[in-house]
Amino acid sequence: MSRRSWVRPLIAMGLVAVTAVVSACGTSGPGETSGGALKIWALEDPVLNKIEQKSIDSFKAGGGDASLETFGNDPYKQRLRVAIGSPQAPDLFFNWGGGNLKEYVDAGKVADLTSVLDENKAAKEKFIPSVLDGAKLDGKNYGVPMRGMQPVLLFFNKKVFTEAGAQPPKTWDELLTLVDTFKAKGITPIALAGTQAWTELMWAEYVLDRFAGHEVFKTIRDKGPEGWKDPAVVGAMTKLKELIDRGGFGNAFASVGYDAGGASTILAQGKAAMHLMGSWEYTNQLDQSPDFVKNGDLGWIEFPSIPGGKGDPSNLVGNVSNFYSATADSKNLDAAKKFVTTTLHEDSYIEALIEAGDVPPVVGAEEKLKKSAHPDYASDIYKMVLDSKNFQLSWDQDLPADKATFMLTQLQEFFLGTVSPQQFVDAVAAR
Amino acid sequence: MSSQRPSAWYAVPAFAFFALFAALPMVLVIYLSFTAWDGLGTPQLNGGENWSRLLDDSEARASVWRTLLLMVMSWLVQTPIALLVGVWAAGKQRSRAVLSSIFFLPLLLSTAAIALLWQALLEPNFGAFVGGPLFLGDPDIALYTVVLVISWQFIPFHTLLYQGAARAVPPSLYEAATLDGATRVGKFLHITLPQLRYTIVTSSVLMLVGSLTTFDTVLILTNGGPGTATRILPLHMYITGFSGFEMGYASAIAVVLVVLGTALSIAVMRWSGFRSMSSQQEGS
Numbered sequence: 001m002s003r004r005s006w007v008r009p010l011i012a013m014g015l016v017a018v019t020a021v022v023s024a025c026g027t028s029g030p031g032e033t034s035g036g037a038l039k040i041w042a043l044e045d046p047v048l049n050k051i052e053q054k055s056i057d058s059f060k061a062g063g064g065d066a067s068l069e070t071f072g073n074d075p076y077k078q079r080l081r082v083a084i085g086s087p088q089a090p091d092l093f094f095n096w097g098g099g100n101l102k103e104y105v106d107a108g109k110v111a112d113l114t115s116v117l118d119e120n121k122a123a124k125e126k127f128i129p130s131v132l133d134g135a136k137l138d139g140k141n142y143g144v145p146m147r148g149m150q151p152v153l154l155f156f157n158k159k160v161f162t163e164a165g166a167q168p169p170k171t172w173d174e175l176l177t178l179v180d181t182f183k184a185k186g187i188t189p190i191a192l193a194g195t196q197a198w199t200e201l202m203w204a205e206y207v208l209d210r211f212a213g214h215e216v217f218k219t220i221r222d223k224g225p226e227g228w229k230d231p232a233v234v235g236a237m238t239k240l241k242e243l244i245d246r247g248g249f250g251n252a253f254a255s256v257g258y259d260a261g262g263a264s265t266i267l268a269q270g271k272a273a274m275h276l277m278g279s280w281e282y283t284n285q286l287d288q289s290p291d292f293v294k295n296g297d298l299g300w301i302e303f304p305s306i307p308g309g310k311g312d313p314s315n316l317v318g319n320v321s322n323f324y325s326a327t328a329d330s331k332n333l334d335a336a337k338k339f340v341t342t343t344l345h346e347d348s349y350i351e352a353l354i355e356a357g358d359v360p361p362v363v364g365a366e367e368k369l370k371k372s373a374h375p376d377y378a379s380d381i382y383k384m385v386l387d388s389k390n391f392q393l394s395w396d397q398d399l400p401a402d403k404a405t406f407m408l409t410q411l412q413e414f415f416l417g418t419v420s421p422q423q424f425v426d427a428v429a430a431r
Numbered sequence: 432m433s434s435q436r437p438s439a440w441y442a443v444p445a446f447a448f449f450a451l452f453a454a455l456p457m458v459l460v461i462y463l464s465f466t467a468w469d470g471l472g473t474p475q476l477n478g479g480e481n482w483s484r485l486l487d488d489s490e491a492r493a494s495v496w497r498t499l500l501l502m503v504m505s506w507l508v509q510t511p512i513a514l515l516v517g518v519w520a521a522g523k524q525r526s527r528a529v530l531s532s533i534f535f536l537p538l539l540l541s542t543a544a545i546a547l548l549w550q551a552l553l554e555p556n557f558g559a560f561v562g563g564p565l566f567l568g569d570p571d572i573a574l575y576t577v578v579l580v581i582s583w584q585f586i587p588f589h590t591l592l593y594q595g596a597a598r599a600v601p602p603s604l605y606e607a608a609t610l611d612g613a614t615r616v617g618k619f620l621h622i623t624l625p626q627l628r629y630t631i632v633t634s635s636v637l638m639l640v641g642s643l644t645t646f647d648t649v650l651i652l653t654n655g656g657p658g659t660a661t662r663i664l665p666l667h668m669y670i671t672g673f674s675g676f677e678m679g680y681a682s683a684i685a686v687v688l689v690v691l692g693t694a695l696s697i698a699v700m701r702w703s704g705f706r707s708m709s710s711q712q713e714g715s
Contacts (some may be wrong), residue, residue, distance in 0.1 A: 255565055
């Protein structure tokens with residue numbers, strides 16, 4: 001074959017490649033986003049997405065234009081990472097506040113909403129201040145709450161407790177005693193969906209909070225991983241290890257999944273007595289084991305206190321709320337600001353959230369919650385949040401992604417017993 | 432251009448695809464492996480930092496070992512079973528056709544379905560083995576469980592390869608052996624196995640390189656857990672890149688995977704004499 005005959009195919013190949021690249025870019029070129037509809041990204045949720053769509057409809061009725069796109073949890077985090085700063089970026093995006101949002105703020109990708117919230121007092125004053133602070137960094141507001149509050153609670157099976165003649169634990173020592181009580185009856189004391197490290201994280205968060213106070217974690221977050229070396233962390237992890245070694249979680253937790261329903265089902269069936277989980281567990285149980293909830297067998301309490309511990313027993317951990325934040329480079333920034341200050345605190349939106357079983361992060365919702373479908377539960381959560389001294393965002397959302405990912409892995413090893421409290425601290429402090 | 436071969440133009444689509452979807456991304460990944468990039472903003476060159484970190488990363492080393500262990504065990508489990516079942520299924524009786532088609536069922540299921548199916552079967556509270564070993568929850572046996580699930584999924588495919596190859600063995604060889612008084616086992620060892628030699632190589636290359644890049648089954652079945660007991664190298668790359676958003680470091684891991692995979696297939700080809708393969712058909 002002559003040399004020339006190779007040349008033409010190579011050129012043709014290059015052309016095909018270039019055409020492919022160009023046409024791929026052409027479908028979503030930079031020109032399209034300017035002046036078009038407000039592009040809003042949120043996490044997929046069959047119930048709440050409908051309500052979010054309604055808020056968009058009312059925004060449209062007011063002369064604006066917007067569209068909603070939703071994604072599953074992990075794909076969402078990945079898509080957002082790649083899209084922010086590109087021409088495909090949304091104008092408003094869902095987030096969890098805290099360190100999760102901080103990474104985007106530090107990269108200069110998030111618009112400062114402080115002034116627009118100050119100008120719209122009606123909107124700003126409607127939200128519970130501590131929740132609004134969940135998206136506040138260096139004194140500036142970067143997000144507006146758009147879904148309910150989700151503190152983590154200790155759920156329990158009332159029937160199982162009654163049969164064992166036991167009371168739900170108010171203190172750590174009572175919890176340890178209950179472990180022996182239920183083990184003796186062949187019941188797993190605490191259900192734990194250990195295939196997913198975030199379920200184990202809830203335990204570490206509460207134990208450190210009750211044992212040493214919420215400031216310890218704030219130091220870790222603000223001053224860097226060295227903060228893990230505070231002796232209180234080893235102390236708290238040692239307490240937690242006591243619970244694990246005593247058989248508090250049974251021995252099968254490492255292959256139980258939350259998404260697959262494992263942990264919730266054993267609680268509902270009375271094979272487990274307690275379950276530490278976010279407030280969404282209630283709707284989840286209502287969906288999967290409706291009779292269990294309707295018979296009044298599902299109980300919930302705040303996390304037990306640790307005798308001698310420094311943490312305030314009213315402290316909560318969990319998802320403070322979810323937020324909409326605007327992208328700094330958005331060509332629709334004015335529309336985005338208008339959207340977050342006009343739709344999210346409207347009565348119709350708040351009422352729709354309540355109806356869906358959410359507890360909205362707004363002040364003065366007591367009466368509305370009492371009239372909701374699940375008045376006891378909703379009012380309890382609302383009161384807990386209002387009364388709490390501190391509401392700590394889940395650590396994995398509050399730390400930068402690389403550190404959070406590493407910590408979760410170490411935590412799983414810790415629960416398996418392959419890593420000691422000291423080794424856990426040494427590992428996470430070294431990152 | 433007087434040769435009888437097809438014009439080089441025929442290769443253009445293949446070349447274009449290869450350049451666009453294999454060569455170009457590979458070059459980009461090599462570039463990224465020398466940068467620090469958290470997915471926001473632009474990648475910053477950081478010299479060999481990722482690479483020196485990789486050398487010190489005990490988790491990465493452990494995941495390489497797990498990958499190799501998974502690879503070797505998958506081969507050891509799958510090859511004998513696929514070979515024997517394949518040769519058996521190459522026979523002509525009717526029952527074999529029925530049994531074979533049942534046996535091939537896993538081949539029709541998607542990987543995600545298989546992983547979810549086994550996850551449900553092995554669930555400690557509601558699965559099929561309640562009270563038995565904690566297949567996915569015990570760090571000491573989880574990796575072996577993964578090998579069994581992967582084998583269950585892929586043995587039918589390799590059986591198909593062996594069945595086809597066994598059917599292509601010329602019957603005259605067996606007739607001659609029968610006349611010489613050879614036993615069934617003797618015929619298998621001295622005729623079938625040598626005739627299937629190149630099929631064994633093909634199947635092994637697919638198996639070894641396949642298990643090096645196994646990802647979806649493990650992601651859904653265990654997500655690398657419990658702890659890190661089943662975190663193989665591709666999963667370590669994924670978690671580093673798409674949970675920790677350390678794209679530069681994840682790219683370095685990806686390059687290691689590419690090098691391992693390429694080295695492996697070259698080694699198998701060399702060692703088996705596959706490149707000098709010639710037909711063993713009579714008369715050729």
